[in-house]
Amino acid sequence: MSQREVKRNPLIAVVMGSDSDLPSLQPAIKILESFNIQTEVRILSAHRTPLQMIEFAQKAQKKGLKVIIAGAGGAAHLPGMIASLTPLPVIGVPILSKALSGIDSMLSILQMPSGVPVATVAIDGGLNAGLLAAKILGTSNPDIVEKLSSYSKKLHHKVISKDEALTSLGSTEYLSKENH
């Protein structure tokens, strides 16, 4: 069964303005996949395919989507424009840009006017966008909360075991042995 077929009833859409943004968003897609949350992944440019973007945003809620993750870089209008066209919560991912390191993307996504919020995460924060989308679904789905808790525990234990390794090896040996 192809990756496409399983996505019949996606709850979350991951959209981006350009396929060059995909590597930054792939962690969102993978974490949602690992939580068994169906996602739809789309390239929709606010500037190059505005009508497609508008149609997508207007139909998003009706076709059962619950949350939209939108990544964009530079002028980064995609998250805000989608947010203006749907009642769904929109999560914006500022993509690291070449000249300005994502500062332009960050401000264009974050500084939305009153009335049209975009839930902004860190620059290139694709993974956190996926987790935030899961947390939002978790407000009405205890199974997802369970999965989020397991995930947090894994992160937690990874830190604990690194702390133990550092304590037992000392910093010099840790630095030479470990692969950071």
Place this chain on the structure above:
Amino acid sequence: MSQREVKRNPLIAVVMGSDSDLPSLQPAIKILESFNIQTEVRILSAHRTPLQMIEFAQKAQKKGLKVIIAGAGGAAHLPGMIASLTPLPVIGVPILSKALSGIDSMLSILQMPSGVPVATVAIDGGLNAGLLAAKILGTSNPDIVEKLSSYSKKLHHKVISKDEALTSLGSTEYLSKENH
């Protein structure tokens, strides 16, 4: 009946590090109130009452909260620390700070590490934090979606009627008549 009594089963908490942040968060409180969404409003300082903050965050989900809005300025650790202690989605509001105009608050809230997202809104974006919280509840509550739609329509019509006034008056007369 006092404002406190009606908040027996709050779905959303609005917390802040200092009561000087309250004016920036009051629009969140009022919009949620206007949507009949019960809120709990608290002053919890990550730095001055850390143990109270921790206890609040740890118990938040169990007592029925669905979303936490946290405003903070400067080093602004409150939203991130709460997010590290609860599976609930946390919305961060960077408060306009004196020296750095909220740039410090914005980066301290937005640039969270992988694994612990905070849904950041604009500097002093209290109203959008409230609307985002409502949108999150709306993912499982069609009534709230309805209220959000009405709210958007009101904003929409306000722009339309201002556009009509401007078109009919011309910009010079509009500027002299209107109270911007």
Place this chain on the structure above:
Amino acid sequence: MSQREVKRNPLIAVVMGSDSDLPSLQPAIKILESFNIQTEVRILSAHRTPLQMIEFAQKAQKKGLKVIIAGAGGAAHLPGMIASLTPLPVIGVPILSKALSGIDSMLSILQMPSGVPVATVAIDGGLNAGLLAAKILGTSNPDIVEKLSSYSKKLHHKVISKDEALTSLGSTEYLSKENH
């Protein structure tokens, strides 16, 4: 005859996301008026009236507009979105914003992706937006070039006469006499 009636065949549209942007754009409107260039002035919000904005942008060329001046603050999507929906040249005016002094507006308007340019002017540079629009019309209209030259000469002579006053009075007397 009202201001509206004379604008039957506007060549230039001056649009803004909010009437709070009008004072920054009024200099564009006035300078175009002084050049006898018909303008249409509209409030069209990318976020609050997206469908009206889209319709406006899609019809702009057909109804005879030649240039669109769009002012916006903060996330400032209006100029870029209009530019994505029309072949007309779009001039963007970043409006001075409260927290970030227009840096957010500037980057959101300027940093457009390849394929969809916006001709950006200085923060709150309404007057220059009007002059740039006139220069664009001037590429096929010698009368407007004439008016632009007269305008430049006036600016030029104002500097010359201030320079003469300063030279004759000396800086101390100039500062005490003049009203800067």
Place this chain on the structure above:
Amino acid sequence: MSQREVKRNPLIAVVMGSDSDLPSLQPAIKILESFNIQTEVRILSAHRTPLQMIEFAQKAQKKGLKVIIAGAGGAAHLPGMIASLTPLPVIGVPILSKALSGIDSMLSILQMPSGVPVATVAIDGGLNAGLLAAKILGTSNPDIVEKLSSYSKKLHHKVISKDEALTSLGSTEYLSKENH
């Protein structure tokens, strides 16, 4: 026939302060060439050949130029100085600078005083400068508007086909197959 000979009656000049700016401006030159718009390409330094620059700017309109594209980095005075010496519209391209990533170039070009606009595009936005110049010519030349529309359609279809590929392959396979 050499590239030089065909440029007998250029409508657009592409000028730069240093030949190190040429790679950033070459996309402007190529897109205008592809639209069959004659261009003149010059190295004119505001600081090293100021008199040549002045002469060029003063004669630009008389020799039939319609639009000037000027790229510069750092203090970046070239676009603004040319704009002060010609009634033609000037498009400024801030070149990515070493220490400050083009922030210096951007502000030096964008923040022009009232009376002398420069139509600024994104940092290293050479392609958009070319398209903007074409849009300006298009205000009086329907053929160019036609070419711009074809160009936009190509961009549009490229996004559409990438979106289809992503949808059919899924993000993981897309990332491994495609050459981003």
Place this chain on the structure above:
Amino acid sequence: MSQREVKRNPLIAVVMGSDSDLPSLQPAIKILESFNIQTEVRILSAHRTPLQMIEFAQKAQKKGLKVIIAGAGGAAHLPGMIASLTPLPVIGVPILSKALSGIDSMLSILQMPSGVPVATVAIDGGLNAGLLAAKILGTSNPDIVEKLSSYSKKLHHKVISKDEALTSLGSTEYLSKENH
């Protein structure tokens, strides 16, 4: 005898793009006056009176000027353009600008390309520009060095006496008594 008459053989010119810059430059004029160094004060706009500026810069050395102080705000091309047209040392004063607090002025003046230096002082650093001009003259004029030393001693003693007052009064009484 008027202020103008004494300035027959000015050694230093203080030029500015607009008379709104004069208050920031007046401290330079006054300190040079107090050192009995003849100055010429001019309003010369790189953008509004470019040919006058060019003529001034080209003739500056021949008429006996030794140093040029140039203040400008925003795109701030005046100091750099003058520097490109004269072998004299040029001191640039970035004027505090409205939107960007002089950051634009500072970068436009400071980030000159190799070959054409501008000696930049602090934002609104008019007084330091005057002192720097005097220091430059001092490299061949011991009298001026003497005057600079006296000036420094006065600054020095002012700090010493404030330190003594603070030590004797204590900070609380000092704050209540003194007029800061």
Place this chain on the structure above:
Amino acid sequence: MSQREVKRNPLIAVVMGSDSDLPSLQPAIKILESFNIQTEVRILSAHRTPLQMIEFAQKAQKKGLKVIIAGAGGAAHLPGMIASLTPLPVIGVPILSKALSGIDSMLSILQMPSGVPVATVAIDGGLNAGLLAAKILGTSNPDIVEKLSSYSKKLHHKVISKDEALTSLGSTEYLSKENH
């Protein structure tokens, strides 16, 4: 007994480049006074009284000082220069500057080279400088730790009581009653 007499054996010096910095440092002086820690307060300019500053720094340790708090604005060399001349820990307070809001002061104090640390606190963070100095003395003085704990408890209880007032009054009444 005058404020000066009690300061016979100061443990902490509070120095500043100009008396205009005193209001930002007065909270440090007052908190140390409230902890009964003797302080010496001095105006010592790195640039106007460099030799006095050097002498002070060189003698600081011998005369029994334990910590030096140094406030400075703009180029802000005072903290770093003192740190280069004494083995004592130096706490730097970046003073809010006019044009750049203390960003210049912050970077000039913080970005010290390897070998010469300055313990930097927030912009205008005088109170925290005083508390940090007390914490440093506390590493060998349990009485001071006690006083710091009492101080923290007071801050803690102030937050707790404000939280209680807010909870009992509700945000609207709290905002209208309280004096923020």
Place this chain on the structure above:
Amino acid sequence: MSQREVKRNPLIAVVMGSDSDLPSLQPAIKILESFNIQTEVRILSAHRTPLQMIEFAQKAQKKGLKVIIAGAGGAAHLPGMIASLTPLPVIGVPILSKALSGIDSMLSILQMPSGVPVATVAIDGGLNAGLLAAKILGTSNPDIVEKLSSYSKKLHHKVISKDEALTSLGSTEYLSKENH
């Protein structure tokens, strides 16, 4: 004897949010080691192991620690949160971050609210954090002051001998011979 065993009674803790911060903090660990000051090195994440961090901070003083060095990047809450939970002086090291070069880390650590200071050093200033910790211990330990003086002398002599080499070789030969 392993590195761990010798650290029975550490006076200084070096903690970090992630082992990716270790290379930036290793210079602190090594300099303290070279001064024979016992250190404890820990990975404690404010966001991934908040309860462990809290427990560490609460017990730090009782187990004999005198100073805590905390490094963190991005939102960088670790230093400030530890400072809110212990009376010990906390030194914060902003770690160079990918997108924003440590500006986010710097502001999140430096801009702490009144009442809870963090002694911030330069971005990636691990070595200076170690030296500052030693200076703090030195306020009650003359042996450490002695070691700090020796260290400063070594730095001093290294500069002196490089200056001599440069003077004797000339810059061209120095550049070609030396390994910078």
Place this chain on the structure above:
Amino acid sequence: MSQREVKRNPLIAVVMGSDSDLPSLQPAIKILESFNIQTEVRILSAHRTPLQMIEFAQKAQKKGLKVIIAGAGGAAHLPGMIASLTPLPVIGVPILSKALSGIDSMLSILQMPSGVPVATVAIDGGLNAGLLAAKILGTSNPDIVEKLSSYSKKLHHKVISKDEALTSLGSTEYLSKENH
């Protein structure tokens, strides 16, 4: 004859805080050498060899120096401290720093307080520092003005000949042939 011997009566000193700054200052040294202006090159650290720096600055004028060029990075106190100790004009070169790209160096050097100017050039602007020093000497030495004019002419002709090559080859061929 060694490079050192010829420097018996240097007119200009080029000093730096660390030999890592030498590559950025070498262009100043080489251009002054090419003008036959004797220079003294020194490593003098404001923070590691403060007394040597002070002694150098205090004796600079007496031993015949006319101008001091000082390069420094990060907190960059060297130029300002030297300027506070000598009546000579001091030229500051902000060295490109690792984390902040020289923004810290630039502000620390530029934002000097009233009374103590530093003539700041661009980030890593070593060549311009050398030229500015020559221009200062040129105010009393026509030979140096002559050399500066020749140098400017060379720069001028280099641009002219590149412009001719570009015009004759066309941009595509120029880009492929030339070595940028």
